[in-house]
Amino acid sequence: MHYVVGVDIGGTNIVVGTVAEDGSAVHGVRSAPTHAEEGPEAVLGRIARLVQVSMAEAEKAAGIPRRNIVGVGIGSPGPLDRKRGMVLLTPNLGWRDLPLRQLVSEAVGLPATLDNDANCAIYGEWWVGAARGTRYVVGLTIGTGIGGGIVLDGRIYHGTSDVAGEFGHTTIDSTGRLCKCGNYGCLEAYASGPAIAARAAEGIASGVDTRLPEMVGGDLSRLTAQTVYEAASGGDQYALEVVRDTAKFLGIGVGNIVNIFNPDLVVIVGGVTMAGDQLFTPLRSEVKRRAFKPAVERCRIVPGVLPGTAGVVGAAATFHHRVGDEP
Amino acid sequence: MHYVVGVDIGGTNIVVGTVAEDGSAVHGVRSAPTHAEEGPEAVLGRIARLVQVSMAEAEKAAGIPRRNIVGVGIGSPGPLDRKRGMVLLTPNLGWRDLPLRQLVSEAVGLPATLDNDANCAIYGEWWVGAARGTRYVVGLTIGTGIGGGIVLDGRIYHGTSDVAGEFGHTTIDSTGRLCKCGNYGCLEAYASGPAIAARAAEGIASGVDTRLPEMVGGDLSRLTAQTVYEAASGGDQYALEVVRDTAKFLGIGVGNIVNIFNPDLVVIVGGVTMAGDQLFTPLRSEVKRRAFKPAVERCRIVPGVLPGTAGVVGAAATFHHRVGDEP
Numbered sequence: 269m270h271y272v273v274g275v276d277i278g279g280t281n282i283v284v285g286t287v288a289e290d291g292s293a294v295h296g297v298r299s300a301p302t303h304a305e306e307g308p309e310a311v312l313g314r315i316a317r318l319v320q321v322s323m324a325e326a327e328k329a330a331g332i333p334r335r336n337i338v339g340v341g342i343g344s345p346g347p348l349d350r351k352r353g354m355v356l357l358t359p360n361l362g363w364r365d366l367p368l369r370q371l372v373s374e375a376v377g378l379p380a381t382l383d384n385d386a387n388c389a390i391y392g393e394w395w396v397g398a399a400r401g402t403r404y405v406v407g408l409t410i411g412t413g414i415g416g417g418i419v420l421d422g423r424i425y426h427g428t429s430d431v432a433g434e435f436g437h438t439t440i441d442s443t444g445r446l447c448k449c450g451n452y453g454c455l456e457a458y459a460s461g462p463a464i465a466a467r468a469a470e471g472i473a474s475g476v477d478t479r480l481p482e483m484v485g486g487d488l489s490r491l492t493a494q495t496v497y498e499a500a501s502g503g504d505q506y507a508l509e510v511v512r513d514t515a516k517f518l519g520i521g522v523g524n525i526v527n528i529f530n531p532d533l534v535v536i537v538g539g540v541t542m543a544g545d546q547l548f549t550p551l552r553s554e555v556k557r558r559a560f561k562p563a564v565e566r567c568r569i570v571p572g573v574l575p576g577t578a579g580v581v582g583a584a585a586t587f588h589h590r591v592g593d594e595p
Numbered sequence: 596m597h598y599v600v601g602v603d604i605g606g607t608n609i610v611v612g613t614v615a616e617d618g619s620a621v622h623g624v625r626s627a628p629t630h631a632e633e634g635p636e637a638v639l640g641r642i643a644r645l646v647q648v649s650m651a652e653a654e655k656a657a658g659i660p661r662r663n664i665v666g667v668g669i670g671s672p673g674p675l676d677r678k679r680g681m682v683l684l685t686p687n688l689g690w691r692d693l694p695l696r697q698l699v700s701e702a703v704g705l706p707a708t709l710d711n712d713a714n715c716a717i718y719g720e721w722w723v724g725a726a727r728g729t730r731y732v733v734g735l736t737i738g739t740g741i742g743g744g745i746v747l748d749g750r751i752y753h754g755t756s757d758v759a760g761e762f763g764h765t766t767i768d769s770t771g772r773l774c775k776c777g778n779y780g781c782l783e784a785y786a787s788g789p790a791i792a793a794r795a796a797e798g799i800a801s802g803v804d805t806r807l808p809e810m811v812g813g814d815l816s817r818l819t820a821q822t823v824y825e826a827a828s829g830g831d832q833y834a835l836e837v838v839r840d841t842a843k844f845l846g847i848g849v850g851n852i853v854n855i856f857n858p859d860l861v862v863i864v865g866g867v868t869m870a871g872d873q874l875f876t877p878l879r880s881e882v883k884r885r886a887f888k889p890a891v892e893r894c895r896i897v898p899g900v901l902p903g904t905a906g907v908v909g910a911a912a913t914f915h916h917r918v919g920d921e922p
Contacts, residue, residue, distance in 0.1 A: 347887065347889045356889065403755065404754060404755050416855075418855075420747075420752070425747070426857070427731060427856055427857020427858065427890070428730065428731050428857050428858060428859045428893050428894075429857055429889050429890065429892075429893045430857070430889075431854070431857040431887055431889050431890040432855065432856055432857040433855065434854040434855065434857075434887055434890070435854075435855060437854050437885075437886075437887065438850075438851040438854055438855060439767055439847045439850065439851055439885060440766055440767070440768075440769050441767075441768055441769050441770070441771075441780075442767050442768050442771075442843075442844075442847050443768070444768075444769075451884070451885050453768075516769075517769075520766045520769050523765075523766065524765040524766055524851070527758070527761040527762075527764050527765055528743075528745075528759065528760065528761065528762060528765060528855065529754055529759055530753070530754020530755050530756055530757070530758040530759040530761075531754065531755060532755045557778070558764075558766060558778050559764075560674065560758050560761055560764065562674045562683065562756050562757075562758050563754070563756065563758040563759075563761070565756075566755050566756045567755075
């Protein structure tokens with residue numbers, strides 16, 4: 269059996285793993301902080317070391333010989349130029365026109381492919397996760413930002429210049445909240461991790477009754493979406509309200525996806541899925557209210573089932589299933 | 596050369612034409628009021644007569660023998676079940692579970708295909724119109740409602756139950772205008788023909804200075820989007836403002852399309868294109884402001900070039916290019 273090392277580059281962490289060509293196993297999952305502020309060379313060095321460690325661990329723990337590892341699949345924030353293997357621009361990492369595919373390939377001595385991180389995560393869920401066996405799947409990756417991936421007939425849909433799937437920057441409220449991108453009312457401005465925390469903090473500032481300030485020692489700058497989910501799980505009514513509002517906003521975004529793509533499945537990946545049914549029940553209700561019945565009836569809306577590794581598995585899958593525009 | 600009769604069924608009119616298999620010619624274009632209130636049998640009778648008239652005209656004017664006409668392509672409002680050739684529900688026409696493909700086929704003695712009217716219009720523009728030669732095209736059809744069509748790699752994207760492309764009912768303002776569908780803030784509630792007229796009438800009611808009331812003899816119920824375009828062309832400042840607002844709303848919807856599909860081209864079909872550059876210039880500006888630069892740079896936004904016949908040509912094309920799920 270052949271293996272590929274999947275590399276998932278995020279703003280906070282890099283995660284790698286050695287993935288079987290049939291998706292049946294992931295060995296040597298390792299992660300390290302990205303520390304993008306140290307510059308691309310430092311990050312590349314870290315990626316190369318993590319890849320080596322993962323391959324060594326796969327050999328040690330599962331007896332996978334190095335010669336069976338045939339390549340590296342890289343998932344990176346974009347925008348990218350896949351054909352040239354370039355990262356054009358990543359505000360979070362500070363990269364610009366970086367030939368990432370070639371640099372990683374040279375550093376580890378294996379051929380490599382490059383795709384968008386969100387595409388990889390959704391492709392991973394399609395390959396061996398929550399969207400397995402579906403024909404048309406659209407996914408959202410919710411973290412610091414909101415990314416998206418579109419898999420149609422088992423292939424990632426990239427659009428004409430690899431920018432497709434930017435659901436985080438679709439408008440759901442044209443005169444609404446200011447987004448980091450400079451526009452008003454983007455889905456990301458309501459339902460990304462930082463946006464969830466910001467909305468919660470606004471309510472606290474207006475004097476609502478909640479345990480949230482106590483949970484962060486009175487320092488609201490430490491408030492995260494995770495704090496909100498934990499408080500909601502503990503029965504904090506205000507935190508529950510913030511989760512329900514999040515569900516409503518995501519429901520509007522997913523409702524748009526359902527009316528546009530009429531997919532078999534929408535998969536939601538990222539920390540927000542920790543909120544569980546408290547999120548998914550009102551989210552599905554909002555979609556049902558907003559989208560067309562014959563589309564809603566055919567669409568399941570589910571959390572991802574590969575937390576932490578969807579991006580790694582999907583990045584490896586893009587190498588396994590490469591179709592020719594990469595070397 | 597083979598020919599197919601394209602049939603475009605709208606809420607107001609039925610249009611037919613006899614279309615060459617290479618798209619090079621359309622003969623015998625004829626239309627008649629739909630009069631859906633007379634029931635499906637009456638409408639079917641009208642369709643059958645129009646098809647006969649179109650074929651006779653094609654024979655008379657262009658010498659196309661009847662035996663060269665191999666089928667009928669039907670475009671109808673939906674939702675549809677293409678596989679079974681059924682119209683499931685059309686609020687505008689009052690049809691429910693109507694086996695339209697079979698009924699038309701029997702009435703004219705030719706095999707038939709059935710697809711969504713908006714899909715047909717955009718497919719027509721892809722085949723021989725404004726989107727010719729493009730790989731990824733998304734289109735909006737703007738009239739009484741707002742429909743949409745998605746053509747990827749030369750094939751209509753239908754989704755899992757033929758509902759894909761309902762851009763008119765995507766939310767651009769979650770707490771905004773009430774839409775006929777019961778939700779708030781759908782694109783259609785801002786930029787369909789009736790929505791344009793309704794927004795114009797609201798301003799008039801609030802006392803703005805405009806020639807619009809005079810143009811409809813003081814009867815605002817006669818105000819249409821076309822009245823607004825005409826007044827705008829004539830320099831009416833308030834009408835120009837209504838057109839610019841329309842451009843902004845459409846720009847938000849198109850911006851979302853650009854960020855989601857990263858298409859080569861967005862084509863806009865329907866009466867609204869009569870507003871010309873007065874609409875398209877601010878529309879393109881809004882898209883540029885809202886969507887990602889590497890996507891905007893690769894996307895042309897253009898009016899359709901087959902006014903009145905895109906649906907007929909596209910319906911015929913769906914028959915010419917049928918891929919097997921129809922008889």
